[in-house]
Amino acid sequence: MKHAVAANYYFNVTENFILAPQTQYTVASNDKVFWEAGFTSDWEIVDDFHVRTNINYAFLDDSWNQQNWFGWVRLERDF
Amino acid sequence: MKIKKLLIGSASMIVAATGAKAADPVVMIEPVTANYVEACDAFGSGYFFIPGTETCLQIGGYVRFETKFGGIQTGSSLDNDWYPYVKTNLAVTAKSATELGTLTSRMVPEFYFYSNGTGDDFKFDEAYLEIGDALAFRAGYIKGYWNEDLWGELDNIDNVSRYNSIRLAYNGADHFQIALAAVGMTPDETGSDGELAKIGLSGRLGYVVSDSNYLKLDTAYDTYNETYAVRPWAGFGIGPGTFEIAGLYASGFIAYVPDFTSANWDDLADR
Known part of the structure; x- marks a missing residue:
């Protein structure tokens, strides 16, 4: 990677639900340029029990030979 | 105070006894250890004293079940690339006050099981010692x-x-x-x-x-x-x-x- 700029804005939709739209602009070492955009959400169902979802899309054409959609869904209990 | 006097009394008795007949009975008073765990509030929440020591211990961590999909660094344009995995994180932190500041040791082992063929895995999240404030x-x-x-x-x-x-x-x-x-x-x-x-x-x-x-x-x-x-x-x-x-x-x-x-x-x- 040569350089990149990433940004997100996270805020409480309700008391226990946080949403964060996010994006990144990247210039790779080969001077190819691409954008990624998506969101992450965190729902604390009860205290210390989080359902966290991260879904993104990378704007890459076929020549990159990569997947466009990526992310994860996470259940986590913190103590 | 009474106990102290008793101890001094018994100590002088031991001294006296050694000088006299060895057959005199000596009563040893065992120190009483606490049979409960005491909270330690010097380093934030969650710490307790390791019984019988001045060291405070905290245990934390998490258990995670996650499903990943896709990925722009996989070198594959396969559409149905997904897998679940499980991860446990156990954080054990020990702290004590010293003349050089807080002495800390922290170890955070992580265990995984991946369903993508990797199988189980072990990593450290952190493992360090630290001194200072x-x-x-x-x-x-x-x-x-x-x-x-x-x-x-x-x-x-x-x-x-x-x-x-x-x-x-x-x-x-x-x-x-x-x-x-x-x-x-x-x-x-x-x-x-x-x-x-x-x-x-x-x-x-x-x-x-x-x-x-x-x-x-x-x-x-x-x-x-x-x-x-x-x-x-x-x-x-x-x-x-x-x-x-x-x-x-x-x-x-x-x-x-x-x-x-x-x-x-x-x-x-x-x-």
Whole structure:
């Protein structure tokens, strides 16, 4: 990677639900340029029990030979 | 007071007894140990005294079940690339007050089971010892500043930056953060041929009021590849939430930042 700029804005939709739209602009070492955009959400169902979802899309054409959609869904209990 | 007198009394009796007949009975008074765990509030919440010691212990962690899908660094355009995995994180922290400041040791082993063929795996999240307070010296397997991401974990402005390192850091009540770390990078992380570690350097300058209001500058230098990276980032509390923005520049291949070329990308030969 040569350089990149990433940004997100996270805020409480309700008391226990946080949403964060996010994006990144990247210039790779080969001077190819691409954008990624998506969101992450965190729902604390009860205290210390989080359902966290991260879904993104990378704007890459076929020549990159990569997947466009990526992310994860996470259940986590913190103590 | 009564007990003390009794003890002194019995001690003088022992002295007297040794001088006299050895057959005199000596009554030993056993110290009474507490049979409960005492909370330790000197280092924040969650600590308790290890019974019979001045050391405070905290146990934390998490259990995670996650399903991942896709990925722009997989080198594959396969659409149905997904797998679940489970992860446990157990954090054990011991702290005690000393004349040189707080003495800390922390170990955070992580166990995984992946359903993508990797099977089970073991990693350290962190394992280090540290001494000091506002100015602290840390040595061990340190999770570095470059491991930190924006809240949303888009995860492409940071990298897995855990190294065997030594670090001197200032984290003052005045919100300033100043840190310098020297790390041992493995041959994999530098792309060197040998089996020897190479030295990496990283630094942090920050003004961190809270998670919602901060300015940070991370720097890194790879002495083997002679490459460097800088990452300025900032967070601002705006309206109901927090806006975060991060910039990144890398002069070439360096393990501290994501590598979107080399083996990760099929269309590219050079780094």
